[in-house]
Amino acid sequence: xxxxxxxxxxxxxxxxxxxxxxxxxxxxxxxxxxxxxxxxxxxxxxxxxxxxxxxxxxxxxxxxxxxxxxxxxxxxxxxxxxxxxxxxxxxxxxxxxxxxxxxxxxxxxxxxxxxxxxxxxxxxxxxxxxxxxxxxxxxxxxxxxxxxxxxxxxxxxxxxxxxxxxxxxxxxxxxxxxxxxxxxxxxxxxxxxxxxx
Amino acid sequence: xxxxxxxxxxxxxxxxxxxxxxxxxxxxxxxxxxxxxxxxxxxxxxxxxxxxxxxxxxxxxxxxxxxxxxxxxxxxxxxxxxxxxxxxxxxxxxxxxxxxxxxxxxxxxxxxxxxxxxxxxxxxxxxxxxxxxxxxxxxxxxxxxxxxxxxxxxxxxxxxxxxxxxxxxxxxxxxxxxxxxxxxxxxxxxxxxxxxxxxxxxxxxxxxxxxxxxxxxxxxxxxxxxxxxxxxxxxxxxxxxxxxxxxxxxxxxxxxxxxxxxxxxxxxxxxxxxxxxxxxxxxxxxxxxxxxxxxxxxxxx
Numbered sequence: 001x002x003x004x005x006x007x008x009x010x011x012x013x014x015x016x017x018x019x020x021x022x023x024x025x026x027x028x029x030x031x032x033x034x035x036x037x038x039x040x041x042x043x044x045x046x047x048x049x050x051x052x053x054x055x056x057x058x059x060x061x062x063x064x065x066x067x068x069x070x071x072x073x074x075x076x077x078x079x080x081x082x083x084x085x086x087x088x089x090x091x092x093x094x095x096x097x098x099x100x101x102x103x104x105x106x107x108x109x110x111x112x113x114x115x116x117x118x119x120x121x122x123x124x125x126x127x128x129x130x131x132x133x134x135x136x137x138x139x140x141x142x143x144x145x146x147x148x149x150x151x152x153x154x155x156x157x158x159x160x161x162x163x164x165x166x167x168x169x170x171x172x173x174x175x176x177x178x179x180x181x182x183x184x185x186x187x188x189x190x191x192x193x194x195x196x197x
Numbered sequence: 198x199x200x201x202x203x204x205x206x207x208x209x210x211x212x213x214x215x216x217x218x219x220x221x222x223x224x225x226x227x228x229x230x231x232x233x234x235x236x237x238x239x240x241x242x243x244x245x246x247x248x249x250x251x252x253x254x255x256x257x258x259x260x261x262x263x264x265x266x267x268x269x270x271x272x273x274x275x276x277x278x279x280x281x282x283x284x285x286x287x288x289x290x291x292x293x294x295x296x297x298x299x300x301x302x303x304x305x306x307x308x309x310x311x312x313x314x315x316x317x318x319x320x321x322x323x324x325x326x327x328x329x330x331x332x333x334x335x336x337x338x339x340x341x342x343x344x345x346x347x348x349x350x351x352x353x354x355x356x357x358x359x360x361x362x363x364x365x366x367x368x369x370x371x372x373x374x375x376x377x378x379x380x381x382x383x384x385x386x387x388x389x390x391x392x393x394x395x396x397x398x399x400x401x402x403x404x405x406x407x408x409x410x411x412x413x414x415x416x417x418x419x420x421x422x423x424x425x426x427x428x429x430x431x432x433x434x435x436x437x438x439x440x441x442x443x444x445x446x447x448x449x450x451x452x453x454x455x456x457x458x459x460x461x462x463x464x465x466x467x468x469x470x471x472x473x474x475x476x477x478x479x480x481x482x483x484x485x486x487x488x489x490x491x492x493x494x495x496x497x498x
Contacts, residue, residue, distance in 0.1 A: 123481025132473045135459050139469065142456035152458035 010048050012038050014062050015101075017055055022104030026056065026113050053116055060110050060117065060126040061100050067095075068129030075136050081146035082195075084137060086187040089163065093179040096167045103167050134160070147194050159190055205407065206261040206357055209253055209287060210241040213280060214307040214315065215267030217242070218343035219298040226346035227426065235357055236248030236262075254278050256286040262356060264349075268300040268307035268315045269328055281328055284318075288329045293356055294318070294336040298348055302338035302367070303443040323443035338368040342440035346424050348373050367443065369416070377465065378412035378437045381420030382429075388413075391480045392487045397451075398434040401491055406460070409452045415462035424458035 004012075016037040020029045031052055035045040074087045096103050110117060117126065119168040124131055138155055141147030149156075166182060169175050175182070210220070220243050226232060233244065239260055240246045252258055267498045273280045288294055296318045299305035303317045319336055329336060334412070339348050352370055355362050363371045370379040379385070387394070387403035394402025404410035412420075415437055419429045426441035430437050438450045453463040463472040486494050 124477035125481055128474050128477055130469060131477060135457075135473045135477075136470055138457040138458045139461075143461070147457070149456060155457055 006048075009038070009040070013040075013045070013048055014059060015084045018059055018062075018099075018101040018105050021056070021059070022101045023108050026116060044141070049153075056109065056113075056116050057121040057126055059105060060121060061129075063106055064127045064130040066102065066192035068133045070095075071137065075133060075140065080193045081141040081144065082187075084141075085191050085194075086183065087158075088137070088159075089183050089190070092163050092167070093183055096156075096170060096179055100171065103164075104171060107164060107168060107171075131156075141194070145196055148196050153195055158193055161169045162186065162190060205235060205237045205443055206296065207237040207239050207259075208241070208262045208264060208353075209239045209258065209260040209291075210244075210264040210266065211253065211283065211287065212242060212275075213267030214270045214273060215291050215298070215300060215308065216306070217266075219266045219341075220348075222343035223297075223346045223349055225425065229346075232350055232353075233366075236353065238360075249498060250276065254283060256283060258477055260287065261292050262293045262295060262353070263287040264295045264297055264299050265318060266297045268310075268460075269318055270302055270307075270311060270315045271328070272311075272314070278283060284328055287470040288332040292335065294329065294332060295349070295352060296336060296338045296368075297344050299340045299342045299440055299445050301434075302340040302369075303445070306446055309446075318442060323367070333368070336368055337362060337364060337370065339370055340367070340374075340441040340443075341417065342438075342445060345419065345422055345424060348418075353469065365416070369441075373418050373422075374441065376416070376418045376421050378415045378419045378431070378439075378441075379464070380419040382431045383420075384431060388485060389479065390482065390484050390487055391476050392484070396434075399432070401487070401489075404431060404434070404436040405453065407453055408436045409438075409450055410436035411442075411462075412437035415439040415442055419440040 013034065017029075017034050020033055024033075029052075031045055032042050034055075035042045038045075049058065054071060064194065070091050072089060074084050077084070077087070079087075092103075134156055135152065138147060138152060142149045163186075166175070166179070166186065170179050202373075203419075217221055220241075223229075224243060233496065238244055238246050239248045239258055240251075242251060250256060255278075259304075269280070269284070271279075271281050296302045299317075300307050303318055303320045303322050304312075304315055305317070308315045316327045317338070318329045319325060319333050320338070321327060325333075337352055337470070339352060341348065351373060352362060355370075365371050365374055367374075379388070384394075384403050387401065388405060391406070392402055394404055394408065397408065405413060410431065412431055417437075417440075419437065420431065423432075436451065439445055439447065447482040459469075459473065463469050
């Protein structure tokens with residue numbers, strides 16, 4: 001059997017930590033909990049992450065890079081802005097279905113425990129790959145005259161706040177239909193709100 | 198492109214469609230009289246000359262350096278003689294041609310009076326097009342609106358000393374135009390930390406984000422070779438208008454074009470994605486010293 005590389009083990013820790021943090025919360029989850037879930041000793045865990053706070057920040061960067069990479073692939077496609085919106089919504093909802101812990105972590109840990117992320121993860125530092133790609137998306141949309149020119153954060157909040165809200169409702173099992181069912185109407189609503197007038 | 202000889206080089210300064218801005222700017226050259234003593238001025242519109250305009254326009258003179266100021270309008274006449282004829286004669290007989298100012302270099306401001314026919318001498322904006330294409334090899338563009346007097350003095354000095362002048366793709370001396378106007382700007386720290394100025398004429402803040410500053414996208418040495426030896430547009434709190442580039446004059450010179458708050462143009466050679474990453478992170482930090490008036494900041498509370 002092939003030996004697990006250090007990088008693979010690090011990824012395993014990230015996956016386990018995301019699940020535990022999003023299920024139990026940041027403060028209740030302990031390093032021994034995470035180490036046990038991965039099947040390693042607490043001592044060995046510290047070879048990968050020297051503290052729970054540092055792990056918490058790495059997780060935000062991991063999610064941000066994951067989102068940034070996926071949105072960049074969409075940004076690079078030769079498709080209309082309306083189609084890009086549909087693809088971003090689909091990607092986000094698929095992620096909520098397949099890896100709910102990533103969005104749960106973002107909403108329930110990152111946004112709710114700001115004191116953990118104040119030093120070294122403030123502002124754009126940990127979320128830069130994701131926000132940069134959204135900037136590129138909006139910039140390209142205005143440049144090709146398909147989106148209305150307005151303040152970035154007004155548009156960003158409308159887009160991502162809407163998606164975050166829907167995933168929250170989904171997580172709370174309030175939505176009567178599966179997320180997939182909402183992709184088209186939500187994409188259309190976002191485009192209608194942002195398109196050139 | 199070089200020439201070395203003991204006798205004084207002769208100069209004719211000829212004007213097309215122009216506001217005289219470059220003529221006037223050149224009169225501000227430090228030690229102008231001493232500098233000009235190294236040349237023989239056959240004709241200049243505002244300086245003592247050994248010949249008159251009648252002789253120039255009749256195409257009976259010969260000069261080493263032919264300087265052209267202003268936009269080329271093929272229908273324009275000087276002394277009732279079509280300037281295309283005068284240009285052709287001096288372009289063929291002179292050893293050097295210098296296009297002074299952005300009008301002569303790329304069309305500039307006066308191209309707007311007849312954009313379908315007016316141009317620079319060998320460029321129409323950034324397209325290679327103009328009346329002196331055949332003489333391109335001996336033509337140097339000194340773009341700017343107006344030119345800095347030292348830029349022309351440097352070029353003339355190099356020619357007089359028989360030194361080669363390396364030029365860029367737009368025929369501008371690399372020594373003068375490889376810099377960006379951003380280089381040497383006293384506001385660079387504000388640019389690095391993304392601190393905007395709120396108004397014109399302020400000592401603090403960067404003019405790139407809202408006030409239309411083109412310095413990071415403009416090849417010019419304005420903040421390296423200072424104007425009147427002490428100043429520049431950005432140093433007094435006015436945005437660089439990008440006047441040395443072929444797309445000058447642009448519209449809305451005092452505001453930055455943005456797409457959803459994101460600058461449409463980013464510094465030359467920097468991918469927009471990289472710029473946004475760097476800018477977003479820099480904006481996260483609030484540097485107290487850069488947020489207020491410089492004179493109010495106290496290092497010891």
